[in-house]
Amino acid sequence: MTATSLDASVLDELREIAARYPEPRSGLLPMLHLVQSVEGRVTPEGIQACADILDMSAAEVSGVATFYTMYKRKPVGDYLVGVCTNTLCAVMGGDAIFERLKDHLDVGNDETTADGKVTLEHVECNAACDYAPVMMVNWEFMDNMTPASAVQLVDDLREGKEVTSTRGPRICTWREAERVLAGFPDGRVDEGPAAGAPSLVGLGIARERGWTAPATEASGRAVGAPAESDDRVAEQAAVEESTTADETAAEKDEAK
Numbered sequence: 457m458t459a460t461s462l463d464a465s466v467l468d469e470l471r472e473i474a475a476r477y478p479e480p481r482s483g484l485l486p487m488l489h490l491v492q493s494v495e496g497r498v499t500p501e502g503i504q505a506c507a508d509i510l511d512m513s514a515a516e517v518s519g520v521a522t523f524y525t526m527y528k529r530k531p532v533g534d535y536l537v538g539v540c541t542n543t544l545c546a547v548m549g550g551d552a553i554f555e556r557l558k559d560h561l562d563v564g565n566d567e568t569t570a571d572g573k574v575t576l577e578h579v580e581c582n583a584a585c586d587y588a589p590v591m592m593v594n595w596e597f598m599d600n601m602t603p604a605s606a607v608q609l610v611d612d613l614r615e616g617k618e619v620t621s622t623r624g625p626r627i628c629t630w631r632e633a634e635r636v637l638a639g640f641p642d643g644r645v646d647e648g649p650a651a652g653a654p655s656l657v658g659l660g661i662a663r664e665r666g667w668t669a670p671a672t673e674a675s676g677r678a679v680g681a682p683a684e685s686d687d688r689v690a691e692q693a694a695v696e697e698s699t700t701a702d703e704t705a706a707e708k709d710e711a712k
């Protein structure tokens with residue numbers, strides 16, 4: 457095994473992660489998160505340690521670590537702050553927030569403040585468009601942000617104030633969050649709401665109208681058989697089709 461700067465307890469935990477899986481290499485992603493929790497980034501030593509434990513080449517591990525954006529090759533600050541600048545968030549104010557934060561923090565994209573507290577990055581759609589514009593702190597949601605609330609957020613983080621995600625737990629440091637992603641829970645999983653009101657609007661409408669999910673074997677209905685709601689949709693479509701046909705026939709009669 458190649459010499460590494462990671463101490464024995466970290467190597468033990470890396471092996472513990474690998475042992476969770478029937479195929480040890482399936483543990484590579486959480487192992488890289490553990491490396492980040494200890495080293496503050498994916499280091500060459502961390503790559504080599506993963507490679508040795510998983511009997512892979514360093515090039516193979518490096519290929520994975522450089523493919524996913526959650527793995528960082530440069531040191532990350534205490535808090536990783538992301539601003540969604542994908543289409544919907546951008547037009548709702550994400551671009552303005554990102555510009556304001558770059559100016560306020562005096563950093564560019566993927567750069568860390570001089571005090572080492574905040575790394576700023578723009579992120580792609582977080583599947584939270586109903587709360588646009590969205591920010592992330594260590595990948596926890598901060599919803600419906602404005603340039604002013606974004607500045608307040610990073611100021612609070614830098615001053616060490618307690619910050620709570622809009623739909624998640626109290627914010628910990630990025631390294632602590634990385635340890636959770638490696639599969640070592642911090643006990644905060646149940647903090648915060650499971651879902652916000654905008655995400656539940658569709659469910660409310662479906663319940664109001666009696667809509668159900670399509671049949672599956674587990675649902676007890678024959679696969680392929682329409683649910684009652686499917687029947688209603690089909691009936692409605694048939695009525696509309698027949699009305700259109702009648703109207704067309706009437707128009708033809710009138711034209712004669």
Ligand code: FES
Binds near residue numbers: 543545
């Ligand atoms: S565009 Fe920002 S969460 Fe979808």
